[in-house]
Amino acid sequence: MTYNVEALTTLVEQFMKIPSVGRKTAQRMAFHVLNISKKEAEDFAQAILDAHEKIRKCSICFNLSQDELCPVCKNPSRDTGVICVVEDPRDVIAIERTREFSGVYHVLHGVISPMNAIGPEQLTIKQLVSRTAKGEVKEVIMATNPTVEGDTTAMYIAKLLKPFEVKVTRLAYGIPVGADLEYADDVTLMRALEGRTVL
Secondary structure, eight states, X not given: OOOOOHHHHHHHHHHTTSTTOOHHHHHHHHHHHHHSXXXXXXHHHHHHHHHHHHOEEOTTTOOEESSSSOHHHHOTTSEEEEEEEESSXXXXXXXXXXXXXXEEEEEOSSOOBGGGTBOGGGTTHHHHHHHXXXXXXXXXXXXXXXXXXXXXXXXHHHHHHGGGTOEEEEOOOOOOTTOOGGGSOHHHHHHHHHTOOOO
């Protein structure tokens, strides 16, 4: 005999649509939703609807925003001459957590990936080139992930920006703080050597 409550099954299936959420985690989420009050459930559902209706892309950097411009682009103290190019809005949050970067961002919303039928035209590369062409940008930091697609995208953008004589840099990747060299893989060690700095 199969135990099946249709509404619960549907809820579990919806949670499973979230990336990296498997059946067991989705079931825990579904049971949590069932255990909260009706008011909390309504607030939860309303938060999802509000996010869909109110959040859009910043007209300059394409980061997520509730206004025409995101908080970073609105901030007059940010250095608009330095643009950090990232794949995803989550990467902006990660860099902002460091409190070390005072420039601005450009969110690509993905990387070039022929296997997934994603080409440059599906990303915000054209808009980045337009921003750089205005002549106010001194440096573009490529902060795409250290993957084949991330590296390909970074090199493709670097070629497009070459005519503007802007400095294009790449984030250094290597050995994490506190890690032992013997446990590092070959690619990580190679990147650590390439990204070495003067003491």
